[in-house]
Amino acid sequence: MTWLWLICLISFLAGLATFRLPTSRRLWLHFLVPFAAWLAIVLIPGLVAGDKYELLWRVMSIAPAVGLGAVSGALSEIPVALLAKRRRRNHGAPPEA
Secondary structure (H helix, E strand, O other): OHHHHHHHHHHHHHHHHOOOOOHHHHHHHHHHHHHHHHHHHHHHHHHHHOOHHHHHHHHHOHHHHHHHHHHHHHHOHHHHHHHHHHHHHHHHOOOOO
């Protein structure tokens, strides 16, 4: 289950790193990043292992991996919104002397 924490962490950090992108791109990345991380962390090592039952369980893990990764990426929108609000507020404020 360590892979699930890794996928969530990667999704959250990718969501934070993309705060300058438009919202529509960020939403696409919230689904693509966990899927790519699932491929790299879970599925590809399972293909090399050779055990068919292990591969079956790894393929079935796509739903929680992508689902929780997308939720983790969506939670990264909270700090992004706070940063955008702070940037708007500071940008409109008069300069300090």
